[in-house]
Structure formats: C-alpha cells, structure tokens
Amino acid sequence: MSRFQHPDDVNAPTWWKETFVYQIYPRSFQDSNGDGVGDLNGITMRLDDLQALGVETIWLSPFYRSPNDDNGYDISDYTDIDPQFGTMADFDRMLAGMKERGIKLVIDMVFNHSSDEHPWFQQARQSRESLFHDFYIWREGSPDQPPNNWPSIFGGSAWEWNAPTGEWYLHLFTRKQPDLNWANPRVREAIYESMRFWLDKGVGGLRFDVLAMFAKNPSYADIDLSKGGAALVDMFDAPQLHAYVQEMHREVLSKYDIYTVGEAPVDAITALDMIAPGRRELQTIYHFEHMLLDRGSLQITQATALDRRAFKSVLTRWAEQLEGKAWNTIYVGNHDQVRPVSRFGDDKTHRVASAKMLATLLFTHKGIPFFLAGEEIGMTNYPFATLDELDDVNARNMARLMLSQGKSEDEVFAAISSITRDHGRTPFQWDATPNAGFSSAERTWLPVNPNYTHINAAADRANGDSIWHYFQRAIALRKHTPALIYGRFTDLDPAHPAIYAYRRDHTTGSYLIMLNLLGAPVDYPLLDTFPNKTRILGNYADDGPLRPFEARVFRVES
Ligand code: NOJ
Numbered sequence: 001m002s003r004f005q006h007p008d009d010v011n012a013p014t015w016w017k018e019t020f021v022y023q024i025y026p027r028s029f030q031d032s033n034g035d036g037v038g039d040l041n042g043i044t045m046r047l048d049d050l051q052a053l054g055v056e057t058i059w060l061s062p063f064y065r066s067p068n069d070d071n072g073y074d075i076s077d078y079t080d081i082d083p084q085f086g087t088m089a090d091f092d093r094m095l096a097g098m099k100e101r102g103i104k105l106v107i108d109m110v111f112n113h114s115s116d117e118h119p120w121f122q123q124a125r126q127s128r129e130s131l132f133h134d135f136y137i138w139r140e141g142s143p144d145q146p147p148n149n150w151p152s153i154f155g156g157s158a159w160e161w162n163a164p165t166g167e168w169y170l171h172l173f174t175r176k177q178p179d180l181n182w183a184n185p186r187v188r189e190a191i192y193e194s195m196r197f198w199l200d201k202g203v204g205g206l207r208f209d210v211l212a213m214f215a216k217n218p219s220y221a222d223i224d225l226s227k228g229g230a231a232l233v234d235m236f237d238a239p240q241l242h243a244y245v246q247e248m249h250r251e252v253l254s255k256y257d258i259y260t261v262g263e264a265p266v267d268a269i270t271a272l273d274m275i276a277p278g279r280r281e282l283q284t285i286y287h288f289e290h291m292l293l294d295r296g297s298l299q300i301t302q303a304t305a306l307d308r309r310a311f312k313s314v315l316t317r318w319a320e321q322l323e324g325k326a327w328n329t330i331y332v333g334n335h336d337q338v339r340p341v342s343r344f345g346d347d348k349t350h351r352v353a354s355a356k357m358l359a360t361l362l363f364t365h366k367g368i369p370f371f372l373a374g375e376e377i378g379m380t381n382y383p384f385a386t387l388d389e390l391d392d393v394n395a396r397n398m399a400r401l402m403l404s405q406g407k408s409e410d411e412v413f414a415a416i417s418s419i420t421r422d423h424g425r426t427p428f429q430w431d432a433t434p435n436a437g438f439s440s441a442e443r444t445w446l447p448v449n450p451n452y453t454h455i456n457a458a459a460d461r462a463n464g465d466s467i468w469h470y471f472q473r474a475i476a477l478r479k480h481t482p483a484l485i486y487g488r489f490t491d492l493d494p495a496h497p498a499i500y501a502y503r504r505d506h507t508t509g510s511y512l513i514m515l516n517l518l519g520a521p522v523d524y525p526l527l528d529t530f531p532n533k534t535r536i537l538g539n540y541a542d543d544g545p546l547r548p549f550e551a552r553v554f555r556v557e558s
Helices: 040-045 047-053 088-100 119-124 185-201 225-235 238-251 268-275 308-322 351-364 393-404 409-419 421-425 457-462 467-479 482-486 525-529
Strands: 021-024 057-060 077-081 104-109 159-162 167-170 205-208 259-263 284-286 368-372 488-491 499-506 509-516 533-538 551-556
Touching (some): 047 088, 047 467, 077 088, 104 185, 104 259, 185 238, 238 268, 268 284, 308 499, 351 499, 351 509, 351 551, 457 467, 467 533
Parallel strands (some): 021 368, 057 104, 205 259
Antiparallel strands (some): 159 167, 488 499, 499 509
C-alpha cells in the first residue's frame, strides 16, 4: 500500500475528503488580454477572489493545445498550453499563485481520445505501417458500411472512414476525437508520461474524463439500441478497465499525494469496484445518476420534469451504499450542464433562495462538493433565441441530425435550447461594467448573459445576505464541522415529494438538515420532533412552515 492515495480505513481523515472542488472552465472565467476568451493569466488575477470565498481546490477544465472542436476536450499536445490560454510560463505562475494561497489544482486528463490533429493520429492515419497506427482503433470494411452500430455520444455513427488506410476509426465523441487504443501498452506508457509531466510540476489532483469508456468491448458486436442510453455500457469492457486503472495506480497515482476522480455514468455498486480502497484504483467517482433523471440519456434529448423523490433517492442511495466502503462526490452543475438554479431551483421568483438551498445540499450531504464557477452568485441559463447562437459541438451536431430526420426548426430549438451545454459556459459575471468585467473585447466567445447588470460577483460581495456570502458561510461551516464531512448520513423521510430531510451523525455531534426542494411552502411537522435543536445555517430569517426552497441546518442534541 502506498503512503498516499487511500488509507484502508475509509473514514481516516485525509485532505481531499475535507476539501470541496471549485470548477473553472478556462474560456469563461476571466480574459486578461482582450481577445474575448478567458485565459490562465485571468485565473491568476482572480485567485484572491477565490481565496476570499474559501476555495482550496480548483478543477481546471482543459487548457492544453487543441483545435478546440470540443473546447479543449480534443487535445493535440498533452504537455503544452493552448496559445489562446497563454504559455507554460503563465501556467507555472498560476500554479505558484495557487500554492502560495494553499490552493490545490486538479487538472483534466482526457485520455479516452485525442484530437485528430494530435501528431500520433496524423501519423496513424497515413499508413497501416506507421508506428502510431496501433495508437487508435481501426476496423476494415467497405466505406459505406460502418463496422457496427455503435453510436457517437454526440450523434451519428461512432465510426469514420479513413481513405488513406482504407479503414474505419472509432470516435465515441466527434470525428475529431479519435479514441485511443488503451489495449496497446505503448499508448498507456505515453499517457502515464504525460500524467507525470504535470504531477512533477506539483498539480494536486487528476480528473479522468469519461473514464468508464477506456476499455472497449473486444467483441465489437452491435449493441441493442432499443434499450436507449442503457445500451451504451455494452460498448465497454469493465474487467479490462479495472486492469488498466490498477496499472495506472501502480505506475503513477500511488507515487503522489493527489486527489483522483473518474467521470463515469455508473451506479454506486459498480462504482465501488473502482473506488473501494482495496481496489487500488481511484479515490472517487463523479457519477451522473441524478443528472440523468430529467434527461434519460447521455445523448441530447428534450429535458423533462424532475421527480424530486427520485432525485433524493439517488443521492441517498449513493450515500448509503458507499458508507464505510468508499468516498463520494456530489454536484448539481458543471460545464456539461445547464445552470443548476435554472434547473433544480427557480431562476425567476426564487433565484436567491433556491441557489442557497442548492449550496446547502452540496455542503451538508456526504461527499466532496463540486460546483462550477458562477453557482456561487446564482448565474442562470442564457436566453438563447436561435440555434445559430449555440457554440457547443454536441448541440450543433444534434441539431443537424434532428433537422435531417425531418423535425421542424422550432421543435429542434425547443429540445436543444433546453439542455445545451452553452448555458453553463457563458462568461463569469464579475461586475456591472461592460462584458461583466470578463473581457475588454468587443465580442466575447459566448455572449455574456444580459442579467449581469444585477447578477454579478461585485454586487453579491457587497451584500451580506447574498448567495456569495451564503456559499462562504456554508463552505466555512463544513470545513469546521467534522460531522458534515465524516458523519453518517441518514435520510429521515425518503417518501416526501418535496422535503429532503436528513441527519449527519458523528462522535463530534449530530446535525439535522431540512431542504424544501420545491417552490411551494410546506408545513412540516417532522421539524417539531427535534425539540433540542440550534439553528446554524438557513436561507430565511425565521421559523414556521418551510418556505419555497427553504434550507435549514440545525445542530441537534439527540
Ligand atoms: C466529458 C466532458 O466533461 C465533456 O465536456 C466532453 O465533451 C466529453 N467528456 C468528451 O471529452
């Protein structure tokens, strides 16, 4: 067992269990050079603001060299900085600024696929004899018949014809994102080398993009598309994935005191095989179960109404199934999702209350809270009006596909604008100056939400009752309350359709949390069954029925 990574006692105190993760999408955070795109120097400029909030760990989405077909999740050089984000010297300065402030940096490892502009693929696609040909996944066949029916997550077939070699290559995302062949040990060694490059610079953690997809089902058989999203797992080979991740742990992860998290749309029982300490794989999984409830599939569909009881039951199940066995994560938004306050709250009448309620959920549930820059000021979805305004490659591909299937423009816009990832990617709203203080450019890469004149960080910091101050309080409360980190989680009322009531119990104390997940008041007698309680956090001033999106946190004596 390495000294780092994961003590066998799941509840042993470890820095990464006590932290929370603030996600920065670099294009959208702060532009320092006036080109309309956020950059690394912009992040460095804002470190004091982050420290004031209480940030101790940052997950930075990709900043590596990339043609930006999928905004950096298509990498053409794993150990270089994309010029639009800055230089390696800028990166080093940013990392040093973080270290000075005691902030750890978690970086994104995108190794399911590279860019088609990566030199490996450029060579691989020229000839079957290339030394790099076997870095990717190829199948022979005729140019008009893909090797199987595997779909790309972003729409259409997962196979693209490559004329120079007379073969198909696999791409589970866009055709500019060819899948790397993890079965080739030279590929894995090259990946480990890239990881060591960043770890040796002192990064504090790694987030593995679409980890669950690294190992493909060796049969390459058709999958049953009538099963919808559930069919996708049949494209993968779980036992083989474990072998890869264990090797990666042995070769790289175990040698550094870092935090590791793998993105995987799995259930909690499946996750345990990757994150139980004895497995020597990863520390945590970032799952999708609660995020798929009103979506249905990893692929773009129309958003549907969310059943709060189902939502609670997913979060409760993860807490219960991982209890004493592995560590959890919890989030309600990221750069692939719409803004949480517009989805799980109410971005009109109850924007402030609902954003605070979601913060309470993140910081009192069991697991490492993750949130995307902007959640701490309650940033909302953007009022897109036409398909042309969208930037997200997934949204654009899906729109093209749906239009080609004969759907009307209105129908396609209604579906796609309800869930496009662009909502979560509009520039951060710093203040009420032009472009919200994000950039001095005439045009920013995505438009700034016009509500920046009243929704912005400066306004929130000036108002002690704001969402920003509430996040700051919730962050400090969790940091200083071991029960909210390590305490056992118990759902007190799983059947209630609106109220999420739970306890956190630990040798250092017990806490009761009541969240109204909906916008109507609820008379909630269960509250009165805890006579000896002291209120320590909440988003409304006094007691009585639980108001719309009300959150109350109490310390309890029994
Ligand atoms: C998950 C990332 O979060 C998303 O932004 C990206 O498009 C896909 N993986 C493909 O890398």
